[in-house]
Amino acid sequence: MSSAKEFSVPPVIFPSGPVQRRATAPFQPRQGQGQGPSPLPFMSFEVGAATTSSFPPPGASALEEEPPLLEELGINTKQIWQKTTSILNPVRVWNPNNLHDDADLSGPVLLLMSFGLFQLLAGKIHFGIILGWVTVSALFLYVVFNMLAGRNGTLDLYRCVSLIGYCMLPMVTLSALSLFLPQGGLAIAAAALLVVAWSTRVCTKLLGQVARWDEHPRLVAYVCFLIYSLFSLLVVF
Template identity: 50%
Template sequence: MPKEFTVPPVVFPSGATASTETTRGGGPATTNLQHRRVPTAPFQPPRPSSIPFMTFDIGSASASTSTFSNPSYPPPRHDAVSLSFLDEPPLLEELEISPTLIWRKTRSLLNPFRINSSLHEDPDLSGPFLYYMALGIFQLLAGKVQFGVILGWIALSSIFLYSVLNFLAGKNGNLDLYRCFSVVGYCLMPIVVFSAVRLFFPVTGAAGFAVAAVFVIWATRICSRLLVENAFGVSEYLGLTAYPCFLIYTLFSLLVMF
């Protein structure tokens, strides 16, 4: 009696499926071929050969390049830029600092008996600030840090003298606070010299007080003279103005000595 065998279906590459069944006797009975369509994805990107490339308009590109390279206005010239920098004023002049004027004012104060008050009609604070720093540096070399004390005393002294002179002058006075700061600062120059002398030649006792008195009288003389001529125009109140000036510069001399 012949046996029956069941052969599994064979999958072909083309997607067809062949199923063969054998009948009794060993021979194939039927052959069923079923063609199946392979499902495709819902979206497939196009082939590389079909990708569109960007195209450039050479004419428009050249026109835009020529427009950029040749504008309607001329390019800036380097010589004009250099001339504009050469026309700039110096830095000290922009800051309103005149070393020549500072030296002229200082030289006019070296002789307390011949003072040129016309130089101080144009006030400035660059020279006084230089004297403040010089006095502070000399005190620092002597082992005393007094920058804040010097600036504070100068401010209070200037405001005090400004108030006193305005009370004396009344409506006829023409002294402003800025000019008062300038005059008091420039007249601090003898005290700065005294500080330098005491740093290199430390004199104590009665000789030290005598040397300090010389510099205090020097500073008092030039400060009172300048303030009176700037505030009143006459020397009628010279004695009244000299007294507060003497007190102020005496305090600075004591600061240097002690």
């Protein structure tokens, strides 16, 4: 067997006194050592400085100049409110500055959906019937009115739909009232007659003002009476 080899190990010398080390800041060189600046300098981030910056975010001026969403969609809430309140007085129809000349469908759709919603609360699903009857009623009123007016007729189909829709406000009231009255009773029938007369008078007056033609008002009123009597049947029965 071969003899074991001996390796020379240098002696380890420990310092005789305690070693004192000085704490240094992070990322900073120790004193007494010839090192350069730290490759990762300490940087402070202040949140308040970013929030109080005088520079606006990109695109802020463009957003401020954008019109409201309802205005972009062509929905004038103030005009809708004025048109709706002009229907409330059946004795004196209020149409300031020919307000109903500017026809729209936002208000009529809102009133028709309200009418259908109250019918839904009564257990009747009539949304499709209501929209269908409004379309047929507008076509019927448009044809009859222009046949009566002849060359003087300036009423278009869009205004017919708008006027019929806004004059549905009394029908919406009747639909809400029917939730508290017995179906098919005398009270609901009397309320339906009053509401039909209310809607008929208002629609007749507005048609004459919008179309600038006030001849044969009884025939026009008869057509409006048939239209709103049809809607009242949905509430009574």
